[in-house]
Amino acid sequence: MDFEPWEQGVEFEVADTSGVPGWSADEVSELHEAFGSGMREELADLAPGTNVAVAVVLRSIKVHEVDSNSLAFRHAGRLAVRNALVEAYGPPPRPRRDRA
Numbered sequence: 001m002d003f004e005p006w007e008q009g010v011e012f013e014v015a016d017t018s019g020v021p022g023w024s025a026d027e028v029s030e031l032h033e034a035f036g037s038g039m040r041e042e043l044a045d046l047a048p049g050t051n052v053a054v055a056v057v058l059r060s061i062k063v064h065e066v067d068s069n070s071l072a073f074r075h076a077g078r079l080a081v082r083n084a085l086v087e088a089y090g091p092p093p094r095p096r097r098d099r100a
Helices: 025-044 070-089
Strands: 002-005 009-014 053-058
Touching (some): 025 053, 025 070
Antiparallel strands (some): 002 053
16 A cells, blocks of 8 residues: 555545455455554544544455454555554654663
8 A cells, every 4th residue: 555645634545456366356355344443543543633644545355264364454454554654754752661
């Protein structure tokens, strides 16, 4: 997937990818939607007052006949946002532990 600066808000699209062997178009669409939902949820959980302006294009997916489901793809969308933020801004600061 690609993350790019964009207008205010979140724009999500799925590139015209070929079907997944053994999976119906509806099943693949459900996975795409779950990924987008997870991505939006993670962006919504950013610190209050954080302005989001991003376009995301999902270029391709890989599926596993047992482990691929909506919940897994929702989680993958959340992780994709975390990884993109680390790539763009570096790791989040670690909480300081006060020394006793």
